[in-house]
Amino acid sequence: MKTIGYIIQKEFKQIFRNKAMLPIIFVLPLIQLIILSNAATFEVKAIKFSYVDHDKTSFSRELIDKFNASTYFNISAEFPSNELASSAMLNGEVDVILEIPQYFERDLVKDKKTKLSVIINAIDGAAAGVENVYINQIVQSFNKNAQAVLMQPSDKVNIPKNIISIPSFWYNKTLNYKTFMVPGILVLLVTMITLFLSGMNIVREKEIGTLEQMNVTPIKKHQFIIGKLFPFWIIGMMLLTIGLIIARILFNVPMVGSLGLMYLYTSVYLLV
Numbered sequence: 001m002k003t004i005g006y007i008i009q010k011e012f013k014q015i016f017r018n019k020a021m022l023p024i025i026f027v028l029p030l031i032q033l034i035i036l037s038n039a040a041t042f043e044v045k046a047i048k049f050s051y052v053d054h055d056k057t058s059f060s061r062e063l064i065d066k067f068n069a070s071t072y073f074n075i076s077a078e079f080p081s082n083e084l085a086s087s088a089m090l091n092g093e094v095d096v097i098l099e100i101p102q103y104f105e106r107d108l109v110k111d112k113k114t115k116l117s118v119i120i121n122a123i124d125g126a127a128a129g130v131e132n133v134y135i136n137q138i139v140q141s142f143n144k145n146a147q148a149v150l151m152q153p154s155d156k157v158n159i160p161k162n163i164i165s166i167p168s169f170w171y172n173k174t175l176n177y178k179t180f181m182v183p184g185i186l187v188l189l190v191t192m193i194t195l196f197l198s199g200m201n202i203v204r205e206k207e208i209g210t211l212e213q214m215n216v217t218p219i220k221k222h223q224f225i226i227g228k229l230f231p232f233w234i235i236g237m238m239l240l241t242i243g244l245i246i247a248r249i250l251f252n253v254p255m256v257g258s259l260g261l262m263y264l265y266t267s268v269y270l271l272v
Contacts, residue, residue, distance in 0.1 A: 008230050015201075024196075024197065025239075036185050037178055037182045037251060043177060044072065045071070047095050047096055048074060049096045050089075051085075052100065053078065054100055054102040057105040063139075063142050070134070077094065082117075096118065099118075101117070109150055120135075178253065179253055189239070189243070193239060194270055197235065233271060237267065
């Protein structure tokens, strides 16, 4: 055990003497955790929304008002024709184009159904999928209100009640993406840093020739491996602790469950 202790002591001295390694150990992971946790988001906001209203009726204005009231859409412009709106999307000025056809209100009153044309800039496929969900939610809300307004008194007697589902979100009640994104990024950073540092340290030993010197000493292989890897295991656990503190204070990630069990699994994971 004394031999392993001497090797560990030597490794810590080498780590703290290496000025290039210290920022990689303590500064870079924390900066990456803060930046990546804010950058890696599935939320889509400030969508540049434009529309072409061929109908110009109270129903079409009500539909546009619903988009305007949404926190996800910013109405950038109204275009007189679809060609001008498409040109604006080509130039990157808009993300979504809603085209309301002529006789939109008349068809809705007469036939209780009509069609809307929606053009979405799908260069970013993930963002386009989220935008499509937002649009469908707003259109469905408008359609529900419109049907209630257009319904005749005789129809209201026999109409079935609407079925409303009330979701209960377990483990992430506010649907905050950082609740699962921050721990995931933290695990990746701890894994990458410990693997990178241990590999870089062994390569450095090979370059300066001390690895050959260690081979001719009476130090056994298991003592050498444990002495080399144990300091980086300690560093990995330190990074995990600092990352958890940042996740709790800065990102308000709830800490639920046994921290001791988590540290136990992490220690085994880093050793493997």
